[in-house]
Amino acid sequence: MDLTQIRDRIDQLDRQIAALLTERMEITNEVAAYKIEHSLPVYHPEREKQVIEKVSALTKEEYRDDHDQNGTDRDHDPPEFTSFSFIIFC
Numbered sequence: 001m002d003l004t005q006i007r008d009r010i011d012q013l014d015r016q017i018a019a020l021l022t023e024r025m026e027i028t029n030e031v032a033a034y035k036i037e038h039s040l041p042v043y044h045p046e047r048e049k050q051v052i053e054k055v056s057a058l059t060k061e062e063y064r065d066d067h068d069q070n071g072t073d074r075d076h077d078p079p080e081f082t083s084f085s086f087i088i089f090c
Contacts, residue, residue: 035042
């Protein structure tokens, strides 16, 4: 497989990811509308933390932004060296 074919696979995944993220954003708008209608606070920092931890746990550890491939903390690295950035800009 050549580089063009590999990048085509990435482009296909990007389209799928974009569609899923759009659907997720639409559902979060429904959640916000529900909360407003029921006089609940829209922003819930603990829920946000739970979601981030849940999604992070679904990924392979070596691709998580908070660890490098040796499992050490990466808080000292500049943002451009995070796993997510590497994946996006390949």
